[in-house]
Amino acid sequence: MRKENDRIMLERVESQMRNYIDELSNRDISKLFEKLPHGKRLRAKLVLKIAGMNEEAVRLAAIIEMIHAASLLHDDVIDDAMMRRGVASLNATEGSKQAVMMGDILYSKGFEELTSFNPLIASRVASAVTQLSIGEMSDVWLSKKFHSDENAYMQMVYQKTAALIEATAAAAAMLAGKEEHIYALYGRNLGVAFQIVDDILDITQSSERLGKPSMHDFEEGKTTLPYIYLYELLDEEGRARLKTLHGKKLDYEAREWIRTMMVETGAVQKAFMYAKELGDEAVALMRGVGENSLADIAAAMIERDF
């Protein structure tokens, strides 16, 4: 029954997004929009669960999902990603220029609609998007060479992934007159944990399961948290080998070695414990204010294997 309600709520967000796009009165844009994958709509779910099912919440959820979709479009251009959630990316099917332009349209329409909200809410979301775009830049700079700087990595993850989820939860709380800082912290923890779990799944899951090549992060130069821990835990020889593999196409032997070492050294487990602690804190925060449904989202996110 609750699942059914969730579905109906999210359908209203989808329809609000389509309305915003149709307001642009451009058939080419509407057609491109239809081609975008819907994803999990995590941010929309958070808004609706925190702010309740009302027109303003649906609008805010739609705006944030448009902004998120814009960031994914540009992310795929910047990462040369050909796949997104198991299907060819817009970047791959329509070309990177269309992806840049469609991203700009979704960003700007999102911002335009955001200005109809309380300026404190608008500012909270807008400032998270600045963090997101800085995070994107840091991600690229950090990928230029092998590094083992955990702090730099965690700051990038906060900016690129967690800041918008944090702002989503905070903005929804402001809309509902709830205590902003609790929800902000919940969102921040959820976002960072989400990214670390993603980083782990990139190593432990098969390409089929991921809907994109596995260990692709490391191949394209990204030294994610499990790799930073692996580097710390390896001996000199292992460290040297890991560094030579960085940023290159991995063969079967290299993949197997990384996978084995990730388990043997406990690097994956250590990264998972980091994510789990954040997740547990998020769960506890929400149980504390009787938000069981939000607590369940955090718990399920940690336990997911996909």
Added chain:
Amino acid sequence: MRKENDRIMLERVESQMRNYIDELSNRDISKLFEKLPHGKRLRAKLVLKIAGMNEEAVRLAAIIEMIHAASLLHDDVIDDAMMRRGVASLNATEGSKQAVMMGDILYSKGFEELTSFNPLIASRVASAVTQLSIGEMSDVWLSKKFHSDENAYMQMVYQKTAALIEATAAAAAMLAGKEEHIYALYGRNLGVAFQIVDDILDITQSSERLGKPSMHDFEEGKTTLPYIYLYELLDEEGRARLKTLHGKKLDYEAREWIRTMMVETGAVQKAFMYAKELGDEAVALMRGVGENSLADIAAAMIERDF
């Protein structure tokens, strides 16, 4: 003396922009920002002349120039432009991905700061950016094949170029408590006329003067207003020849033919008269409210040969 004042006013805008960028606390971003060309800062001048020299006006001017710079960065990526105002574009020197990311950062920081203004002002500017991004998309779609659709072209020019100038003037008027609609119309006319003059200069000026290859618009598939008029004014044979030249690298003979026909048929003159009428209306609007300095900007813009 007035020129000296203008220079001092614009320097405050430059310094406000640098402050906004430095607030991002990222050295790589600050360095990239320093590499961006400053341009004419037309939008900043409009804000300061309409809203006066005060802190809010300087902030608004800086925000709009950041948004404009972002749009140029993405425009260069989408057009594969290697030159911008006579120097290599960021797209050329740092690569298109850096240009996409830097554009996103300037857009998002601009929007973030915009939310500190009266929501009516924020909304006016934000909605123009949506128009701008739709205009960018229309420009690309219109360039896919030869067309002679004057209305489609004029709508694209309004969206891509004039909407932000219109919103700039309107937002500055709102800030100063002046009559919004007069300034909006002034900005709209100025913007459309500006683009048409640009389209003409692309045909009549040398590459050295333009700081980019001349007749590049037509080579990359853009059927601008002078070409639309030329098509209308040519005979069947001429039309067929024009169509075969569209969207290709032009040789010396083709360039000379286009240049000659543009003058002989009166196509360039007709486009210029269109721009001049809009410019004259903009001048008259400003003389009517005693804004001689703004009137002079419109007059000079029409007469420019660069």
